[in-house]
Amino acid sequence: MKIFANTRTRQFEYELKQENGNGFLFKDDQPVDAQFVALGNGRYSLIKDNQSYIINVSKKDDTYSVRVAGEHFDVKVEDERTRQVKALVNAASTVQGEKTIKAPIPGLVVKILAQEGENIKAENGLLILEAMKMENIIKAPFDCEVLKFEVSEKDTVTQNQVLLRIKGL
Amino acid sequence: MKIFANTRTRQFEYELKQENGNGFLFKDDQPVDAQFVALGNGRYSLIKDNQSYIINVSKKDDTYSVRVAGEHFDVKVEDERTRQVKALVNAASTVQGEKTIKAPIPGLVVKILAQEGENIKAENGLLILEAMKMENIIKAPFDCEVLKFEVSEKDTVTQNQVLLRIKGL
């Protein structure tokens, strides 16, 4: 079975072969020489081609957050099957005339800068979000009409929470 | 209900009163002013009479191993009921003519110094136990006859494991 691992900018493809309950991982048709030993607390000692790494893994939703050598990667792992299912689902969904603006960061809504029903020019402010004492202005991505704010001033929002709905003009 | 906590050398007595599912702890008839907040991993933040402590607790069998301010205490906690049951059990047991010698430390049996059936004078060696590269001679506590060795040379033993049985002369 093919397994795909996607970081933010790259994709890596592996092949998992099974035999008697054991798995053998291949990359580019070569067996992968890797020992992966759990140390507890999401820590693993990986020795690959005799090179040694300490890895910290933390899973959030379907993303593996992986720390290695001080670097940090968000990795999504998919096998062939899940990928096919996903493709079908995506094909079924249609493009909406409306667009939602989501919170790019978790934070506090300190000020709403537009009215529902108002037309806003691209790059003009819609809302101010404060996180850890810094203010961030959420701007209109294109000329649009504000349909509905889903949050109010003083609300605390999580990352990717829908802030408001707009419609392109 | 009375609760007793015993360290190696001291006993402390508390009284636990219950009301509506809440507990109130008293010592010397005074309510105990203590906030005990779990931090995970066996860690607790204790604020008692406004004084603050970080406490590490690890439980082994019926003993709480407690670290506070760099000190280390083995604490056994008993309430009135368990204490009574224990007293009954102890009263029923009788003193044996034989005595067992237990391993005071975990280690490796490197050499047995006596024979079964042999009479050994007090303070003479019975067995050599090695732990972390240091040798420790286990000596006869009093003049005795060696009845039976329960371990052999090269055996690894745990703390308090019976090493041999002797009989006083």
Add this chain to the structure above:
Amino acid sequence: MFTKILIANRGEIALRIIRTCNEMGIKSVAVYSDVDRKSPFVYSAFEAYPLGGKTSQESYLNWQKIIDIAKKCGAEAIHPGYGFMSENADFAEAVEKAGLVFIGPKADSIRIMGNKTAARKLMIKNNVPTVPGTEDAITDHAAAQKIAREIGYPVLVKAAAGGGGKGMRLVKEDKDFVQSVESAAREAKAAFNDEAVYIEKFVEEPRHIEFQILADAFGNVVHLGERECSVQRRHQKVIEEAPSSLLDNKLRTRMGEAAVNAAKACKYQNAGTIEFLVDKNKNFYFLEMNTRLQVEHPVTELVTGIDLVEEQLYIASGSALRIKDSFNSFNGHAFECRLYAEDAENNWVPSPGIIEYLNAAKGPGVREDSGVTKGSEISLYYDPMISKLCVWAADRHHALNRMLRALREYEISGIKTSIPFLIKVFEHKDFRAGNFTTKFIEEHQSELLGEDKALAEIASLAAILAQIEEQKKIKVISGNSHNNTISSNWKTTHRIRQLRT
């Protein structure tokens, strides 16, 4: 000396002060918001009292409650740390009025240096060079824009009562001016309850170099040399070092004298910092005075051997300076990295959450001042700085390599931190060569972000193996590892980057 002091602060700086108290046999008193009940500074203090509330306003800015607790618990003095009320003259005055000692300068010194325009006038009067700009704080935004046009863009908008980058904006074009001023004023109002701002000329190829000073009640002032803090993002310091790679002894002597003069001009007492900008021609300008202990004070401690908190306590308790001479030479070289809970690769978004695992860098020359531990929750209520990772080594070259080692060694999971970004800064040839300005991050942003391909491959493999392990159905057997033999394919190219120093 005091027998008990209260610390009106939180996080790493509260713990930093507690540590010196513990070493001196002084009882430390922590005060904490509801959010901070489980924080290391609370359980490390000798005593701890709740302030209630979650926001700064409800807790760490609640003067009266803090002073009440200090009096009731028998504390003789209050240490304000940095931020919060550390540069609030009214608070310093209230503390003294309550019969307690404020561990810092007198209210008048805070007041004059905290008011940027008054400070500026005082400096000009005392022949300390300053940057061209407005003399007075401005609340009329239209008038402000007029002045900005006169000075000429780019200009900086700064909160008159501010510090630490809060309420500060760089305005490059006239069209952005009004929105920037309004936003800065709002931040300033929220943080310092004072919306006044002032405007100044933006210096070319500036480097941020500041001098640590100590001053006692008897008029003695010494400086402990400089710290360079040019590596900044959005006017927030990211990396600090001592000594600076720019200064020679001649410039150090001149700037040190100016710093001592600045402190004398405002009749300063206790520890303080004179911030300068140095331009491309090595002209230096007084920027501001921070009338408190700085975040980055550890680098000075590492190269001078002085415990600055201990000196603060001696000065506040009425002792004359124990250090008689200013420092013009140093023992080795030190760096500090501020570790923020943020994701540089995702537009620097804050990364709140629970720290699932934490194993800090250790070993030779590493010092960590952290406010968190495994299990700590990073909330959105306070500053995202979770720790300060410092290194010392015999010279700058060794210190650079040691910091790289420490950053790579530092294990943290559950939240994202600025570590990957910091690694790229310490790898960057210009930073390593000492060739950088306060615009370093802005100018090199693209080189300082992005995924390393070889490590991305390792991370991907790890994620796959972790998922298989999680499902517990299959045991993956290594192509080689059970033979106890040496792998035949030597892929040493893989990790060149990890070893580059």
Add this chain to the structure above:
Amino acid sequence: MFTKILIANRGEIALRIIRTCNEMGIKSVAVYSDVDRKSPFVYSAFEAYPLGGKTSQESYLNWQKIIDIAKKCGAEAIHPGYGFMSENADFAEAVEKAGLVFIGPKADSIRIMGNKTAARKLMIKNNVPTVPGTEDAITDHAAAQKIAREIGYPVLVKAAAGGGGKGMRLVKEDKDFVQSVESAAREAKAAFNDEAVYIEKFVEEPRHIEFQILADAFGNVVHLGERECSVQRRHQKVIEEAPSSLLDNKLRTRMGEAAVNAAKACKYQNAGTIEFLVDKNKNFYFLEMNTRLQVEHPVTELVTGIDLVEEQLYIASGSALRIKDSFNSFNGHAFECRLYAEDAENNWVPSPGIIEYLNAAKGPGVREDSGVTKGSEISLYYDPMISKLCVWAADRHHALNRMLRALREYEISGIKTSIPFLIKVFEHKDFRAGNFTTKFIEEHQSELLGEDKALAEIASLAAILAQIEEQKKIKVISGNSHNNTISSNWKTTHRIRQLRT
């Protein structure tokens, strides 16, 4: 300089060497027993190869396998650390024969200094003072007893090939002699495969003071000052410091010269240590030379600013000494505590097990060189030392207080450690005054053990609350805490001890 080196050791010292390699951009190669697969030194190395086995004999003493791995993986040199094969001349020779560099002295130097009697003769010839005793190693126990009687008890029995207290016995009375010699010989045989011992006079009120030396291939030798290691238990060092509280500059100069002469006498290269005993009249005697990096090398690093491993690597790669002058003055004061997995309160029994939680001391002036982390299993196979906790401060007084702070701050659970015992040593007035000998622990044992009553009460309360919490039936409500008020009964007497410095 080397591009890749193999480290023939484990635990904290392997990690210590890896850290310097990482900072220098040298690839480090770890080798490990089955027991150590999950150890920090294995996952921190650049490459790692299994040796198999559990015992030292099967793994870290398995020369041929280690040399094979070094050759196959392309390492150019082998660092032996301390213990294991670090002072094995045959190994050093085998490494060189395999075309690799042994990071340490030449085999001949190890051989002569490793043989206590030969070393002694060499020292006498070179006017380095020695302790009265046997000239030759002895395997005939009856002959040994005769000599012991001639010298007069108490005498020390020492393994000829030994080090680190292994195979060493103090014999106070003639009746104990035979058993002690047999036991020492057996230990020596097991540890070094050489059962020969020698006998020497036991020096009165001795203090253990040793000099760190560095020597290159060109005959240059410098010393980096002394370390005092008088606090010992069963001839195992427990606490080390630099500089010594006993030495004045005159004595330091004389001993330093003797140390340099000792190193020159055996044509020494690389880092080494000359151990002396200093008696109550400040006479000093050569004790032995350790022809390797010492466990306690960090205290020297802390007061000199030198990375000793880096210097070892430069010397081994053929460079001339980069340090030109011996050190007769130091920057501040440093202590090292060896943290052992043992329970002093229970007759010092070893405390193997899993480390359930670990949060090391941090902050100003603290350095930790640890070989373990949360989750590590402490086995019975190797040395029980799990970590070395060091502090630096401007003077001895501050360093004492800083170490107390660090020991109290250090959180570890799941195993017992020597920390409670070490705290009592650092609190002890004689140790604080610098008034102690190698018999300090023996003489003050009763004062250094025992439960503190106030803390026992806190621990007992915590155990009760932990049990109630565990049972999840009742929520214990504090007598006061939910009122947000200040407790009326100020029980400050409680924790006086915790603040005593």
